[in-house]
Amino acid sequence: MTTNVPLVVRLLASSVSVANRAGKIVRDVMSKGELGIVEKGKDDYQTEADRSAQRCIIASLAAQYPKVNIIGEEDGSDNEGDVASDWLISEADKDVLSLECPVNLRSVKEEDIVVWVDPLDGTSEYTQGFLEHVTVLIGISVNEKPVAGVIHQPYYKTMLGGEKIMGRTIWGLQEVGVGGFTPAPPPDSLIITTTRSHSNPLVEKALQVMNAAQILRVGGAGYKVLQLLEGKASVYVFASPGCKKWDTCAPEAVLSAAGGQLTDILGDFYKYGGTELHPNKTGVLAAVSKDLHSYALNRIPQELKDALANK
Numbered sequence: 001m002t003t004n005v006p007l008v009v010r011l012l013a014s015s016v017s018v019a020n021r022a023g024k025i026v027r028d029v030m031s032k033g034e035l036g037i038v039e040k041g042k043d044d045y046q047t048e049a050d051r052s053a054q055r056c057i058i059a060s061l062a063a064q065y066p067k068v069n070i071i072g073e074e075d076g077s078d079n080e081g082d083v084a085s086d087w088l089i090s091e092a093d094k095d096v097l098s099l100e101c102p103v104n105l106r107s108v109k110e111e112d113i114v115v116w117v118d119p120l121d122g123t124s125e126y127t128q129g130f131l132e133h134v135t136v137l138i139g140i141s142v143n144e145k146p147v148a149g150v151i152h153q154p155y156y157k158t159m160l161g162g163e164k165i166m167g168r169t170i171w172g173l174q175e176v177g178v179g180g181f182t183p184a185p186p187p188d189s190l191i192i193t194t195t196r197s198h199s200n201p202l203v204e205k206a207l208q209v210m211n212a213a214q215i216l217r218v219g220g221a222g223y224k225v226l227q228l229l230e231g232k233a234s235v236y237v238f239a240s241p242g243c244k245k246w247d248t249c250a251p252e253a254v255l256s257a258a259g260g261q262l263t264d265i266l267g268d269f270y271k272y273g274g275t276e277l278h279p280n281k282t283g284v285l286a287a288v289s290k291d292l293h294s295y296a297l298n299r300i301p302q303e304l305k306d307a308l309a310n311k
Ligand SMILES: Nc1ncnc2c1ncn2[C@@H]1O[C@H](COP(=O)(O)O)[C@@H](O)[C@H]1OP(=O)(O)O
Pocket: 042, 043, 044, 045, 073, 118, 120, 121, 122, 123, 124, 194, 195, 196, 197, 198, 199, 218, 219, 220, 221, 238, 241, 242, 243, 244, 247
């Protein structure tokens, strides 16, 4: 019975179902063609899909987990009156519900949890038609650490018996692992994944020192971490502020459940408590394994780390 399932596992199972619904909203807004783009700041946009997906996610989770602190990227989207009933999701993914909860998470209470929601990661790419880069991110943190997360890719296509299925949902849970797809081994040579829409001289300097065989420039923190898990890249480097806690919470949870590591450019973990400032000021450094992460960390010169730390 659902009520016997520990809270973290139930919340992860609900997040998988809610992310699927949010992904459909993201596709529906695009097919209607009325994106309703708002410029929030420099290179920083919001669309009707960001707003609607966030309302669906927050209303659905808040109705079931009223004491959980849920923080979403899009300010104000969740208090715009009633949410359409077909956006209120109460289902929970059955496969996830049957997972064994790690011992240290069994007695977690709603008050101990902060959920970080990025309803649409890769908004620039969404508006420019790079739809594969778009993800929906729901990260679950306990005692400031990301312990579980969901990365949903609304435009991933699978063929099933001649029929096209849109979207896939990858989840991760500390000590249990990842599900929703099969991770692939890292590439033989050093392939780096980085931003395509938020570069600057510091970002480029950090890429030069890596001595990589190839650099992939793609959108979104969620998509870059998926590239690591799929063996398309081995390290994710972004030596710049710009990402926020909702960009990295779910990706960090999924990556670390698969044995990888995500920190800032100085090698320090971000904290995901409810009172933390939102910006990830000191950038992102992530890798498929702890060894590759330390390799990349050691290649970054101290003056570059200082430049970011003192920004
Ligand atoms: N300068 C910035 N301003 C706003 N958001 C940023 C900025 N840099 C990064 N981000 C967020 O981090 C994600 C990953 O960055 P990038 O694609 O450049 O590697 C972006 O998709 C965006 O999330 P979002 O699309 O949810 O607003």
